[in-house]
């Protein structure tokens with residue numbers, strides 16, 4: 001049987017198909033520009049001997065439902081799913097689960113309604129995720145669907161970590177609080193770190209750093225998230241590709257007065273025109289590293305700011321946890337950018353956090369251990385696999401549901 005993982009955006013659908021018995025990846029793809037005059041579908045089928053067959057097709061696709069039908073209409077020689085009966089379940093990435101969802105759930109009308117009610121907290125993401133769920137339910141009517149939430153892993157945070165120092169009534173009435181995101185990735189790398197260290201996750205304290213286009217840090221005590229840097233929205237915390245992260249909350253009011261900028265433009269500025277891009281004009285870390293090497297001062301400043309903010313969070317979360325077994329880097333930057341890992345840990349020797357240059361520069365497949373020999377804290381780079389984590393959680397939910405119904409899987 002197969003498990004399909006779907007990440008639905010407002011005009012795109014990303015998917016990955018897994019074999020449910022061993023979670024090997026059979027295919028992945030992206031349908032983009034849904035609703036425009038021409039949509040593009042890129043599909044990759046992975047052969048058993050490591051071969052990849054890529055197919056690119058273009059057509060007009062009006063909406064997500066048509067999109068799934070179009071994806072299913074792949075020529076038989078490259079399709080991985082020829083019959084929906086082969087699908088054990090579909091796992092959907094849902095960005096905001098609010099306080100309603102502490103773990104993944106089987107999707108029914110009530111779950112859909114709750115995700116809809118959470119739209120004010122995630123106005124860009126939840127409607128797009130719902131489009132994908134609704135379309136998948138139409139196209140695969142008999143197939144169980146599971147929602148896996150980016151926020152769920154962080155629901156274990158204590159109130160002193162998730163309540164903002166605003167009037168408490170704003171939390172009670174308007175749900176204003178820290179939720180945190182990237183939960184699937186933080187959990188995946190935490191589990192991988194535990195397997196690598198050879199201890200149960202429930203024995204370990206970790207600081208995990210997901211550094212992609214978005215970026216967040218998490219403090220994990222005995223396997224549970226106790227604090228994270230993203231807040232009510234993914235704008236808070238670390239410096240990101242285009243998002244500012246932590247900011248004096250008075251700055252947007254000041255900018256409104258000083259520039260007369262409309263609120264919508266200001267929101268776009270903080271989300272899309274700030275962070276690394278705001279400082280040096282570029283948000284791609286590979287390019288910034290090259291620019292900095294060429295001596296461009298604003299690229300150097302962007303790097304400095306980026307790593308300084310991460311270092312501050314490592315220090316803060318060390319204080320939160322008291323004892324740290326490992327610091328874990330992941331996401332496109334955390335996994336691949338050795339100079340960033342080195343800079344973020346520079347000067348943290350007193351905390352037992354070190355980086356060995358030789359180890360840090362090595363190629364690796366899944367986990368790279370980079371602390372100096374004998375250092376008390378492990379420093380790891382781990383490749384995240386959010387889709388795989390969603391696939392595993394989907395199967396776990398389906399097995400639990402079957403057990404609840406008294407069926408053997």
Ligand code: ADP
Pocket residue numbers: 211212213214241283284285286287289331332333336337338
């Ligand atoms: P997303 O958050 O969109 O999933 P990724 O996790 O793929 O993004 O991270 C994208 C970032 O990773 C980009 O800034 C990219 O430049 C950076 N990146 C990828 N590979 C490298 C590399 N080898 N060295 C430095 N940065 C890299």
